[in-house]
Amino acid sequence: MYRIGELAKACDINNDTLRFYEKNALLSPSSRSESGYRLYTEKDKEILQFILRAKGVGFTLAEIRELLSIEVNKADNACADVKILVDTKLADVERKLAELTRFQTSLKRLSDACCGGEESAEHCTILEALESNTNNVRHEHHHD
């Protein structure tokens, strides 16, 4: 049996995070001591580790709640149910990747077009690109 501080330390998280997970129906201690302290079992610890691993691959707590509800009742769920959660998340991650990749491309183009020197920014291509209504940054050098 772990008290909150022991489990938190063992899993390298904050005590408050465990209370937060409890309030948000992710993990409740199996019992309480006479004085009301939370008491976690080995099984509880395994569930916590499940949560932390799921976080580690990108799942939100809401998604982890779904995973856990399958986990505790495996027999009544199909592989398909689990895989859908993973594939939905994967699509989500790939959408975010696409957006960030667009950012990366734009920023690289901006960076490459700017000399980065100590000259006045009056003709800086970066600022010009942000001022203008074109998306394209011309790569010609800007200082006379």
Added chain:
Amino acid sequence: MYRIGELAKACDINNDTLRFYEKNALLSPSSRSESGYRLYTEKDKEILQFILRAKGVGFTLAEIRELLSIEVNKADNACADVKILVDTKLADVERKLAELTRFQTSLKRLSDACCGGEESAEHCTILEALESNTNNVRHEHHHD
């Protein structure tokens, strides 16, 4: 001169967003009507478009505030100052890309290892991977 609703509509944002930008020192209307209505000039509109373009390449509002403070005082800033902002942001975006790519890899591995069929999830490799303390998902099939 645009009133708040006119400028907001022209730039496809919410009136409240303009008030929010004003409160957060990004864009203030050049003047007010006698009755206190915000009045935006063409110049104000251009600044707003600058802000929206900067958002479009991934800058946060705090970063845009910095860009704007250079923009309004170009002569006293160097290309280097602008480029540093872009390169810092680029590094930031690339860190996030790296994390998402890790998520993508893990999720793909999980997805590929699961049959996704209608069989009970009792031996689902995805759940097994999240239960176990190994990072590796074995690709062997899981149902007997």
Added chain:
DNA sequence: CTTGACCTATGATCTAGATCTAAGGTTTAT
């Protein structure tokens, strides 16, 4: 002259995932 669209200011609410505070009770060690 009244309806409806638009505007004002201030402050609350939302998401997500915690973290922190306050006021107090418990346990352990010295």
Added chain:
DNA sequence: ATAAACCTTAGATCTAGATCATAGGTCAAG
């Protein structure tokens, strides 16, 4: 027996970027 460390609860705070609610003032059309 008393200090330190730990625990309890409820509720506030934080980031970021808005959006919404409230209560009221302004303006154009019919």
